[in-house]
Amino acid sequence: MKIKSTLLGLAAVLMAGVVQAQDGWNWPSDPAQEAKARELNAAYTDYMKSDQFVEATKPLNWLLVNVPELNESIYINGTTIYNAAAGAISDEAKKKVYQDSVIALYEKRGQIYDNESKWIENKAYYGYQYYKSDKDKLKNAIADFEKAMELNGTINYQLTAAYFDLVYRNYAYNKAYTPEQILDIHDKVQAMLTQAEAEGKDVTSQRGTLEQLLVAMELIDCDFIENTMGPKLAADPTNEKLADQIFNYSVQYKCFSSDAFLRALEIKDNNNPTFATSQVRAMRYLQEKDYDKAEPVLEKAITLAENDAQKAEVKFELARIYGARGQKSAARTAAKEAATLDEEKSKDAWKLIGDLYMGSANDCRGGVSRAKDYSIYIAAYNAYQRAGDSGGMSSARQRFPSKEELFTESLQVGETINTGCWIGETVTLATRD
Template sequence: MKFKMMIIGCLSFLAVGLTQAQDGWNWPADTELEAKGREYNAAYTDYKRSEENLKAKSGLHWLLTNIPELNESIYINGVEIYAGAAKEATDPKEQRVYQDSVLLIYDLRNEIYDNESKWIANKAYYAYQFYRGDKEKVGEAADLFERVMEVNGTLGYQLVPAYFDAVYRNFAYNQAYTTEEVLAKYEKINAILEEEESAGTDVSSQKGTLEQLLVAMEIIDCDFISNVLGPKLEADAGNMKMAQQIFQYSVQYKCLNTPTFNLALEVIDTNDPTFTTSQVRGMRYMQNSEYAKAGELFEKALTLATTDEQRAEIHWDMAKVHANLGRKGQARTSALKAAELNSERTKDAHGFIGGLIMSSSNECRGGQSRVKDYSIFIAAYDAYARAGDAAGMANAKARFPSKEELFTEGFQVGESMNTGCWVGQTVTLATRD
């Protein structure tokens, strides 16, 4: 650390008379000091052009110590020279001195020129490169990235992964933050990426790095979501930001069967509903056999749907709601509408209708004509046939009227009959035997 201390100690800037040259160079009024300064300036710049950084630093050090207000270029070049010297050095202790000097030069530059916003991001990235593997100093790198956001109001999206890696390492090495603090930092910089993405920038790589680091920290699980984040949302049920965070983490970490997820979903769907939030809420009520509530939310989702595929999904969901509420005619209508909007649902829809009809034996039984009572199974057979369900067809046919029953009631095979009841279909009479 001797060299670093020498830079710090020797910079008791000389009270020499400086003259402002027209070209922006502040050469000292003392001719002897000016001559020496010009000599060192020429020497260090020659070495820099030759990429001999270890040699260039000597003349530069003299200028920084004796004529610190000479020109801002000595600080700009100084960063490059000491960073290059750090790469060239073979002694780890000497290398660390040069790395520390890079950051010190930024501080000295700021004392004279007070233009931190121009270079603070570069300083932060140098600190990250130098200190990311150092348990004692990695926190300085993280702090400098935060200083960038403080000074400039944001952080360049390209630097986001470096910043969060510094946070990750400081957390891993030093337990420097609480889980809530880590998440707050994550959300803040993830918002930067979201904004860039909305402007058309491809930030998939940066987002991927953030997610990998967050997972590697192992700080989020279902217990954390329910026991830490959940109570916060309960205390502030209108907090959309918290609700969205819980929703995102619950989906990511597969914590969907929790009251906390349900609450977050309700907050989001109430304040900023989307097709997905309303549909998922409806499905949750379906799982709990709360079919009327599920139906209300599916109807809401239908108004938010933007594609036929989404509309088909909701009509299919509504078919199940109606069926569970005993509204079989409406269930059939919804199933057929789903098939109309999405042909891939056609077989499922007709199979579903076949099942509805098969389950209607008791409610459709009039008791006056066995042929008419059994005619609904012919309708079920036709539905199963459209679905390509051989087992369903066989099951339905086994319940057709018999030849004897047709003869006794004066009907013949091939005649038409309306099933009546909610089924209300005209079928062609056939027998099971």
């Protein structure tokens, strides 16, 4: 899979420049050998300065073979020279020899100078460039990246995409990981990018590449989350890391209806509640008509709300719960509070109130006065009118008392009457005809 072009420019950042001098020169004690070493050291550096990298390998090779502890500079400059030489020739066999020499120089340098933490990232990135398509050798580059993390605690954020690309290839070529292991690696790399982002770095490109690679592996879907990750969380409900994984992947892949997502959501909301986690958790309970679970979670969500609009959302959902339980007066109160908190919620709130009134006709029917019994529909009409619900208004109006019914009770259009019952509203009489 193609990695973004910005990644390929990292070589320029990672390659060391010409090292002219280093402390600790160990010239041979034999005068003739010393003279030759000085001559060839000057020769290879001159070639390097003039970009004659293939020519530079010859005197450099003599130094590496005959005076390997001369100075660390022959290894620092040597990786630059052999890498450039590999890029300067077309012969694939020779190119590979030069590339292998770059890696060998790093390994020899580590044996002599024991300072692997300083350059292990560079070695890893060269290995990525050289061996990413070699199903066997790419494992060594992966090991170098992981060694860098072990030694330094992290890797340069610009290298994260290269590392995860190697993981992707190792999985594709060698089936080297379980899906769970890949997800763990992905989360670890994402944490590095989050840290870099907190330090002001732009990690957009790296995040994008990681997600492309993860999608390309086709590891995750709703079935995987539910049937593979879910049972593990059920067996270990204290595993917050796994809960976070399930939650994040469920959101990413829109797997909101799974039991695994609900378990993960419950853990997150219990341990680190936010308005969003509490609200979504309550919605899941409401979908299942589990009002006893939903109500306390919504009450908690109100305390976590950041503005009146969020409070209005919660109040409206509480109104729905009360209404479903038959607590109609409480439902109306909550709905009115929602409408007061947020004008945008007003239409929904008043429609709910209209529905509550319409559904109360049988419970509130006294059987003494048709005008009074039907006045409930006038109250419902008024609520629907405030909601802008023409369908509700039409349905309610069809149940208004008739002119004859008002005449029979010596009442007239325009007079007021109280609905009684729990509704307790005074309405202006009107007729359906």
